[in-house]
Amino acid sequence: MLKRNEQYDVVVIGGGNAALCAAMTAARTGARVLILESAPKAYRGGNSRHTRNFRCMHGGPLGPLVESYSEEEYFADLMKVTGGKTDEHLARLAIRSSEECLPWMIEHGVRFQPSLSGTLSLARTNAFFLGGGKSLVNAYYRTAARLGVEVQYEAEVTHLELDGNRVAHIDYRKDGQARRVTPSSVVVASGGFQADTDWLARAWGPAAKNFLIRGTPYNRGLVLADLLEQGVEQVGDPTQCHAVAIDGRAPKFDGGIVTRLDCVPFSIVVNKDAERFYDEGEDVWPKRYAIWGRLVAAQPDQVGYVIIDAKSLNLFMPSVFPPIAANTLEELADKMGLPPAKLRATVEGFNAACGDTSAFHPTELDGVTTQGLTPPKTNWARPISEPPFYGYSLRTGVTFTYLGLKVDEKAQCSIHDTKINNLWAAGETMAGSILGQGYLAGFGMTIGTVFGRIAGKEAAAHAYAT
Amino acid sequence: MHMQPELLQEARRQAEICNACRYCEGYCSVFPALHAERAFADGDLTQLANLCHNCRGCYYACQYTAPHEFALNLPAALAEVRQDSWQAHAWPRGFARLFDRAGLAMMVLLVLGFAGLFALSQMLRPESGHGFYAYMSHGVMVAIFVPAFFLPLCALAVSLRAFWRTVGGGAVTLSALVQALQSAGQMRNLKGGHGDGCNFEAEDRFSHARRHCHQAVLVGFLLCFAATGSATLMHYLFGLEAPYGPLSLPKLLGVPGGILLCCGAAGMVWLKLRADRTLGAVAYWGGEMAFVLLLFLVAASGLVLWAATGTSAVAVLLPLHLGAVLSFFLLTPYSKMAHGFYRMAALLRDALRKDPGMR
Numbered sequence: 112m113l114k115r116n117e118q119y120d121v122v123v124i125g126g127g128n129a130a131l132c133a134a135m136t137a138a139r140t141g142a143r144v145l146i147l148e149s150a151p152k153a154y155r156g157g158n159s160r161h162t163r164n165f166r167c168m169h170g171g172p173l174g175p176l177v178e179s180y181s182e183e184e185y186f187a188d189l190m191k192v193t194g195g196k197t198d199e200h201l202a203r204l205a206i207r208s209s210e211e212c213l214p215w216m217i218e219h220g221v222r223f224q225p226s227l228s229g230t231l232s233l234a235r236t237n238a239f240f241l242g243g244g245k246s247l248v249n250a251y252y253r254t255a256a257r258l259g260v261e262v263q264y265e266a267e268v269t270h271l272e273l274d275g276n277r278v279a280h281i282d283y284r285k286d287g288q289a290r291r292v293t294p295s296s297v298v299v300a301s302g303g304f305q306a307d308t309d310w311l312a313r314a315w316g317p318a319a320k321n322f323l324i325r326g327t328p329y330n331r332g333l334v335l336a337d338l339l340e341q342g343v344e345q346v347g348d349p350t351q352c353h354a355v356a357i358d359g360r361a362p363k364f365d366g367g368i369v370t371r372l373d374c375v376p377f378s379i380v381v382n383k384d385a386e387r388f389y390d391e392g393e394d395v396w397p398k399r400y401a402i403w404g405r406l407v408a409a410q411p412d413q414v415g416y417v418i419i420d421a422k423s424l425n426l427f428m429p430s431v432f433p434p435i436a437a438n439t440l441e442e443l444a445d446k447m448g449l450p451p452a453k454l455r456a457t458v459e460g461f462n463a464a465c466g467d468t469s470a471f472h473p474t475e476l477d478g479v480t481t482q483g484l485t486p487p488k489t490n491w492a493r494p495i496s497e498p499p500f501y502g503y504s505l506r507t508g509v510t511f512t513y514l515g516l517k518v519d520e521k522a523q524c525s526i527h528d529t530k531i532n533n534l535w536a537a538g539e540t541m542a543g544s545i546l547g548q549g550y551l552a553g554f555g556m557t558i559g560t561v562f563g564r565i566a567g568k569e570a571a572a573h574a575y576a577t
Numbered sequence: 578m579h580m581q582p583e584l585l586q587e588a589r590r591q592a593e594i595c596n597a598c599r600y601c602e603g604y605c606s607v608f609p610a611l612h613a614e615r616a617f618a619d620g621d622l623t624q625l626a627n628l629c630h631n632c633r634g635c636y637y638a639c640q641y642t643a644p645h646e647f648a649l650n651l652p653a654a655l656a657e658v659r660q661d662s663w664q665a666h667a668w669p670r671g672f673a674r675l676f677d678r679a680g681l682a683m684m685v686l687l688v689l690g691f692a693g694l695f696a697l698s699q700m701l702r703p704e705s706g707h708g709f710y711a712y713m714s715h716g717v718m719v720a721i722f723v724p725a726f727f728l729p730l731c732a733l734a735v736s737l738r739a740f741w742r743t744v745g746g747g748a749v750t751l752s753a754l755v756q757a758l759q760s761a762g763q764m765r766n767l768k769g770g771h772g773d774g775c776n777f778e779a780e781d782r783f784s785h786a787r788r789h790c791h792q793a794v795l796v797g798f799l800l801c802f803a804a805t806g807s808a809t810l811m812h813y814l815f816g817l818e819a820p821y822g823p824l825s826l827p828k829l830l831g832v833p834g835g836i837l838l839c840c841g842a843a844g845m846v847w848l849k850l851r852a853d854r855t856l857g858a859v860a861y862w863g864g865e866m867a868f869v870l871l872l873f874l875v876a877a878s879g880l881v882l883w884a885a886t887g888t889s890a891v892a893v894l895l896p897l898h899l900g901a902v903l904s905f906f907l908l909t910p911y912s913k914m915a916h917g918f919y920r921m922a923a924l925l926r927d928a929l930r931k932d933p934g935m936r
Contacts, residue, residue: 153644160640163600222771224603228612241771242638243600249637249781362646369597369641429615431597431647 119145119261120574121567122281122294124268124334125301126150127157128244128556129538131251132563133298135219137571138258145292146255147266147283149301150329155264156248157302158326158511158539158555161367163227163244164237165216165560166553167209174213175223175238182206185236189551192401196547204520205545205554208561213238216560220250232397237553244556266290268334271297273341276529295533295577296570299524300563302539303512304332305352306364311509314349321413323357325508328364335540338516343534344525346517347543352509353550354404359414359504360432369431372503375403376491377423377473379461380505382410385444385453387461392490395476396427401550408507415505416447418458421497426473434501443500460484462494511555515543522566533573535566580619580658580665588622588654594647595635603770604634606760606927607655613930624744626658627923630766632775633856634783656858663915666743668735675911679864683871683904683912690900694721698896708820708886709895715812718899725906733910733918740919746926753928760924764788778851787848793841794872795917800834801876820886832883838876845869861913868913875901 121137123130126148138144148155168185169176185206189197217223224241226234233239240247252262263285270282280293304310306328311319339345361370375391376399382388389406393399407415424434437443440458444451464484471479471493481492516524516536524534538559545558592611595601602608607629614621633652641647660676667673675682698712706714760766767775773783808827811817821827846869854862878898885894909915 153642222773224770227599227602228609240600241603242634243598243640245640246600246634246638246781253782365640365645367598367640368600369594369647371597425615429593429596431594433593 119143119292119294121145121296121298121570122147122292123298123300123567124281125157125299125538125540126155126262126264127159127300127302127538127559128162128247128251129540129559129563129566130157130298130300131248131255132560133300133535133537133567133570134260135251135255135258136564136567137296137298137574138255138260140568140571140575142571142574144255144258144260145294146260146262147268147281147292148262148264149267149333150264150327152264154327154329155252156245156327157330159248159559160245161243161326161365162240162247162556163368164233164239164553165209165213165556166237166551167213167557168206169210169213173210174217175225176213176235178235180236185209188236189546189554192549192551193546194549196549198545201518201520201545205557205561208564209557212557212560212564215564216247219254221247222250233552268301268337270337271299271334271341271534273338273343273526273531276526276531277533278531295574297534298522298563298566298570299334299338299516299534299536299540300538300559300566301334302327302330302332303352303515303542304335305330305509305512307331310336311352311512314514315408318408318413321506322354322408323361323366323370323506323508324364325355325357325361325366325370325510326364330511330539332512335515338524342526343531344517344528345514346541347513347515347547349512349514351513351543351548353401353511353513354408354507354509355400356403356407356415356505357508358430358432359506361506361508366431366508370508371400371428372417372430372505373400373427374417374419374423374503375399377426377493378417378419379458379488379495380415380417381449381454381457382416383412383414383449385416385449385457387457387486388415390486390489392480392488392492394490395474397552403505404507404509407505413507416449417503417505418443418454418495419501420495421499421501422493424501430503432503434503436499436501438498438500440495440500443502447502447504458495461488461492462496465492465494468493510550511539511542513543513546513548515539516541518544518562520565521569522562523569533570533577535570537562537566580623581661584654584657584661585619585622588626588658589617591649591651591654592617592622592625594641594649595651598641600640601635601638604638605630605632605766605770606924607766608635610927610930620743620745622658623662623740624923624926626655626662627740627744627919628766628927629655629659630764630775630920631656631857632767632769632777632787634769634776636856637776637781650856652856653858656856656861659916659919660858660861662740662743663736663919666736666740666919667911668732668739672732672911675908676861676864679861679908679912680867682908683867686904686907687871687874687900690903691896692900694896694899694903695893698892707818709882709891710819712892712895713899715818721903722899722906725903729906729909733915736910736915737918737922740922741926744923744926746922747929749925750929750932753925753932756928756931757921757924760928761921764792767791778848780853786844790841790844790848793837794845794869795841797834797836797838797841797876798872800830801838801879802834804828804831804834828883832880835876835880835883839873839880842869842873842876846873865913871901871905875905 120142222241272279357370441451444454464481641649767788774785882894
């Protein structure tokens, strides 16, 4: 039975950063706003729960940010990581707007702190949330409530009925009942589809079944799929996603930040046949962690094994699970399910290729390299020789997907080259409109905040105009 | 020192997850101290537990709380270790079990104290005397309260010495002591890092309510203590005996002190009733509540006693007030009151950790 709800000016689908920014912005103009969040309250906030910073342009010291970070430098950083696959117009809009977002975020309850230990390199470019993304989400829900925004949790949107170039109504399920709302305006901010591993497998092949999902299990792309099926314009390559190599023992979903492993530069990484497959010392880890997700995905069974020895154990941030430890390589191989003789041969081959290690420097490209080894290890190449030996398994951890809704500079969606006059999108679900591949730390929150605010403003204005 | 290994192990499991995340670094002193370690020995965990003020900022900000399979609840895990550490360090050993029955112990001591003091005041009623000395002579009070005050403090001193060894404290520097006192004086660890306060009575909403109530209790208590101290000095040094007039030092200190203590304790009760009990040491909630109520009773009975000066109600009110004070003093090392001493030690230990002279 369909149950008709009261009239809302704006319905926001999703409950993370972009959704909340849209909802608060619309509510501040006086609009009646409803948030439909598919997760229960404890898991509200989508992937924003796992975030921790906001990349922000600034002309001078701003809040927690030191010095300055210009539009040109920001854009250049973005171009480097995306290899040029960037919509310059929208990217510059996001970058330019980020500066006015930071005071707005503080005004709406977000609190920042100096850069966290181990992330000092980001003190100039990224503003860190005190308490992390969930504290940001909590603050926004409190502010939204004060502004009169209504929130329904465990409200799963099943269908947006498109009538020509407008959304006629939204169908959703709550408490086992089918419900319908017919708002004047709709904002979709319900993330990517990465938690739907069947969809991932259709794009990636069966290997994707072995991927771990670093964030919320609630981003299954239901709304995205519903809109794409109806012909709403899409953007992005379904195989493109932000994927990193994380601890293979991490939970299938929601492992977040603590499952990352920073030890690759000080290790050798082998596949399940105990063979190396890539230069572990190619560059400093913050510049390389994002490629290892794909490297591991290309190995048999989509698994890798990091091997270090005693002298490297304290060179990297601790991770959530202790390493597997053994006094001999054979014992370590046994414990990790690797062929022992092959692992010893690989390690001995690597050790023999190591040269003078006196220049070893853990935080700089030290040029301590192997000779005559394929693949080489071009920095931090020290023999794996000092027991106990330690190992971690590595798996591909997907952060978010890039396939999404194509929007314009007003965050508005289109169908058959025509604007849909009451549908806007913000956050991960439209991030593909800006980035085609690659990722820049803290830029997801910038896109969510900037386009969330734009979508909220436009949606409210449309509601008043009708 | 024998602490419960399963409580330590749970705190260790959680601390290791926190150390891999570090999002909470700015909330309080616990996280910088935690992030300075890579592995957590029992003494490290004991120190972190006593440094934790249970502000709960980390709990509500945590993406790994239940129903997540990591099921983090660091405020509760540290509260359990903290409580256990007080019991493990209690001296004499046999009295440690009083912690488990703090509420009952307070009631029993209160009733016994009241009855005993009432009987004493009836049997040994002085020939002469003004105010409450008409019911109990100064000499009798001194004979009871001097040991009741000093013996528990001696027991606590023994405990704190052992605690200092457990947490690896070394020689104390003046600057560290000043830092620790400043931190306690401002309740810096309940400010939340951003200065908006802590999470307690309304889930993730930040407020200064708990910090202000706690400081009302602390300042009120210190004022009452100063009132008693000033009266003692006036009695012995200047031969000025109670009762004292409204503009005398003991009254100028004691009356505002009593009122602050009453208001603070009442506020703490209200906050405690609204807060989520599962973010603390659940089994000890009742004992903690009994302690706050006892503090309230000490202050309120003192104020009422003063108001009743000259009436026959003093015969009952005096033993009630003194009974409450006696119960409070005697249980200081074995009740929530001990937290102040261990907390100061932990703050001092933390200040020493950060003191560049100690590195």
